[in-house]
Amino acid sequence: MFFFGTFRHSLDDKSRCTLPNCFRDDLGKVVYATKGLDNCLNIYPEETFKVLCEKNAKLNELDSAQRRYQRMFFQTSFKYEVDKSGRITLSKNHLQIAGINKDIVIVGNNDHIEIWDKDIFEKIDALQNEEFESNAQLIAQTYKE
Template sequence: MLLGTFVPKLDEKGRIILPAKFMGDFEGGVFMTRGQEHCVYLFSRREFEALHERARQASVTGKKGRDFLRMFLSGASEEVPDKQHRVTIPPMLRDYAGLDRELTVIGAGNRAEIWDTAAWNEYYAQAEADFADTDEEVIAGIF
């Protein structure tokens, strides 16, 4: 399970050092793709393959489903961390997420997310207020 918040820097070659505590999940490679709210999602090979298998079973007759899968999979890239735990974020994904030198990487359970730090701080400020004020179930059977 991927948890926590980290603040690595993007180097001049478009690489980041992944948090050491994530490396057990990412040893077999990292799958990056467009995330919602303009971040970059990172999945382990196992998680990405399971997600893809579920997506393959979905109906392709619904336009929203087709559109989502096109955006999600057309932006996907497999990267292999080097010995220093660095991975390159492809230019297309850096542009999509507006990534600059200052980054925030969060663990989100089955995936990690890479955010531009300013975008994360803005998102966090709004989401934290909503989180603190939650008075109804938002995840069925959990909270």
């Protein structure tokens, strides 16, 4: 399964996030969220999250960088149930971790989706647009190998 596309929404007064219709079937009724890179939340379907947990469980706890990454991954992870209306209620902790206020952007990114605060996403997106061609050239070299 692949998630793609960009969707703009707002949280309601109860911090509920409506998941885009096109993602709901593949996400399922239970999703897992964890701190993502660049200040967003990563939302995973249950099976994908289980694979990530298994990989993270194999990290070397004697290596400080791996130990800290593993700890951050597990301490910021949370299980959410998707309600009948396709919403999840984001925890205060997750809102704080990602700096999310009311307006959000939901982005499909391969095997997961990302939830961003609108203002943070717009800054990251502007940078991504500036770097797109140079990054594409670097990646093209990887494809050739």
